[in-house]
Amino acid sequence: MNAKENNSEKIEELLTRSVAAIYPSKEKLKEVLLSGRKLKLYQGFDPTGDKLHIGHMVGLRKHRQWQDLGHEVIFLIGDGTGEAGDPTGKKKTREKFFTGEELRSNAKGYLSQASKIVRFDGPNPIKILYNGDWLNKLTKTDILNIAQHFSVQQLIERDMFQERLKVGESINVREFLYPLLQAYDSVAMEVDLELGGTDQTFNMLAGRMLLKAMKGKEKFVMTTPLLSDSNGIKIGKSEGNVIALTDPAVDLFGKLMSLGDDSIIPMFTLLTDLPLDEIDKFDIKKDPFVLKKRVASIIVEQLHNKAKAEEARENFEKTFSKGEFPEDAKVVETKRGVKLGDVLVENKIVSSKTEFRRLVESGAISSASGKKIENPNILVEDLKEREEQKLRIGKKNFVIINLH
Numbered sequence: 001m002n003a004k005e006n007n008s009e010k011i012e013e014l015l016t017r018s019v020a021a022i023y024p025s026k027e028k029l030k031e032v033l034l035s036g037r038k039l040k041l042y043q044g045f046d047p048t049g050d051k052l053h054i055g056h057m058v059g060l061r062k063h064r065q066w067q068d069l070g071h072e073v074i075f076l077i078g079d080g081t082g083e084a085g086d087p088t089g090k091k092k093t094r095e096k097f098f099t100g101e102e103l104r105s106n107a108k109g110y111l112s113q114a115s116k117i118v119r120f121d122g123p124n125p126i127k128i129l130y131n132g133d134w135l136n137k138l139t140k141t142d143i144l145n146i147a148q149h150f151s152v153q154q155l156i157e158r159d160m161f162q163e164r165l166k167v168g169e170s171i172n173v174r175e176f177l178y179p180l181l182q183a184y185d186s187v188a189m190e191v192d193l194e195l196g197g198t199d200q201t202f203n204m205l206a207g208r209m210l211l212k213a214m215k216g217k218e219k220f221v222m223t224t225p226l227l228s229d230s231n232g233i234k235i236g237k238s239e240g241n242v243i244a245l246t247d248p249a250v251d252l253f254g255k256l257m258s259l260g261d262d263s264i265i266p267m268f269t270l271l272t273d274l275p276l277d278e279i280d281k282f283d284i285k286k287d288p289f290v291l292k293k294r295v296a297s298i299i300v301e302q303l304h305n306k307a308k309a310e311e312a313r314e315n316f317e318k319t320f321s322k323g324e325f326p327e328d329a330k331v332v333e334t335k336r337g338v339k340l341g342d343v344l345v346e347n348k349i350v351s352s353k354t355e356f357r358r359l360v361e362s363g364a365i366s367s368a369s370g371k372k373i374e375n376p377n378i379l380v381e382d383l384k385e386r387e388e389q390k391l392r393i394g395k396k397n398f399v400i401i402n403l404h
Contacts, residue, residue, distance in 0.1 A: 007069075008034065014065050018058055018270045020198045023205060023221040029193075032220075033069075039220075041066060041193035042074035044131065044185060046082035047107035048098055051244040052114060054256075054299070058224045058270045059195055060117040063126065066195075067118060073126045074189065075114060079103040080135030081182050087175040088199050090160055097174065100132055113245045116303050134188040135181055146180050149213045150206070155179065158202060183207040186219055193220040227266060249304045253312035256296040258394075260363050261288040267295045274298070293317075319398075329390075329398035336381045336403055340373070343380060349399055359394060366392050 011033045015026050022029050032039070043059050045052070052060075067073050082103040085094050098106075111120060111128065118126050138146075155161070161171055179202060186194060186207035194204045204221045211219045243255045256267070261284055268279045272295060282291055293313060301309035334343050341356040350356045357376045359365050365373040367383065367390065380401055383389045389401040 010065075010069060014062075014069065017276065018062055018224050020223040020225045021201070021221075022223075023208065029220050029222075038071050039066075039192040040072040040074070040189070041195060042076045042129075042185070042189060042191050043195040044076040044078045044081065044182065045107075045110065046078035046086055047103045047110060048082055048085075049242075050106040050109055051242065051246055052110060053242045053244050054271065055197070055227050056114075057117060057245065058227060059197065060114055061271065062195060062222070062224055064118050067124055067126055070124055073118075074191070075111075075118070075120075075126050075128050076185065076189075077104075077107045077110065077128065077130045078182075079107065079130050080132035081178065081185070083132075084178040084181050085172075085175045086178050086182075086203075087158075087160060087171075088203065090175075091163060092169045093172045093175060100136070104130070104132075109246070116245060129189070131181075131185050131188070135184065138184075143180075145214075146184055146210065147177075149210055150180060179203045179206045180210075183210040186211045187214050190215060190217060191219060193222060195222050195224070197226050198223045199226060225266065225270060227270065228263070245303055249300050249308035249312040250315050252303065253296050253300050253309075253316050256299060257292055257316060258364060259292075261292070264288060264291050264295060267299065271295070271302075272298045329400050331400045331402060333402050334380055336379070338380055340378050340380050340383065340401075341376060343401065344393065344399070347399075349393055349397060364394050 011030065014033075015022065015030055019026075043063065045056065063073050063075070079100050082098055083100055085097050087093075107130075114120075120126055120128065155176060156165075156171075161176075163169075164171055182203045183206040187210055190211070194207055196204050201221070201223055204223070208219045208221055211217050243252065247255065259267075264284055265279060265282065268274055268282070268291075269276065284291065293316070296316075297309045297313050300312050304312075330347070330349065332343060332347050332349075341350075341353050341360075344350045344356055345353055350359065356365075360373055360376045363372045363374075367373070373383070373391075380389060381403060383391070383401070389403070391399050391401065393399060
């Protein structure tokens, strides 16, 4: 294979793998890339928390692809947009709006976390910018000139605002203006492309429109799929199900193993370099546990190293697969004929029957062998035909139930 063919294959993978949509079209972007033109692109990260998570990893891996192909990539820290508070996916106005100082403080660890995946030094390093540097300098006239390109109808039609209106939830003007501020990032940097999750499509297309209106420049938008948990909820800080890039290897492995079986193929596709034709041959129904351990090992190795990944896998297998529970596992005595949920609530292992049902539905309660409990009304004696029942509850709780 010659260099031209190899580059063409890399471009095709860049435009297809881990890509949900490209605006205005994949064909137009491919034409530009095959011409040899190098693009300036970015993704923004509002530091409303101090940890990046595996949801961010999808975009960061795409950054690395662009970087390796020689394009100018910008890691934009949204200390300016973060003050407005992105309303995307929010059913009500956030309880707290962050200050610029708080956001910059949160962002201090972002670069070391992101450097597990992308390069901030060496050949073609990714650039780091803060949008507060230009958003904080906007005058009243600047803001009015930006606002004239948007209509209230455009903004109010967003799904989460319509849902709020239906139930009488307020819409804060501060968050209402968020898309305008994010859109201006594209103008300030005069980028050729913006990268982000599918949940950011509206904001990114707003930037595309504004750049065209104010600078007469076209911008591509590339969206990436969102990683979700077993309940179909996006993995992220707002949703409270964070799997952080900074998690210790053992914890990271365990959290990945706690995700539903329907997350296995997305994790292989979005978070590994395994060939797609190999992934297509996987039979999830036949042996999901083995496949999940494999993908968890690959991800842990990326974020730590091979030795840590092997250690985490061995610890998981020892603790869960082979039934060797931690020495501090809680022991509960109960009698036959009692529902498992009642036993766990009574012994304060879970907070309520509602919480127990949620854990069951999300696949977070499993036996020592890794088999998930699926019936929220299961009796303790039906867990397994033996006098001692060993269970994992959530990510870190272990319980041994003795029957008498």
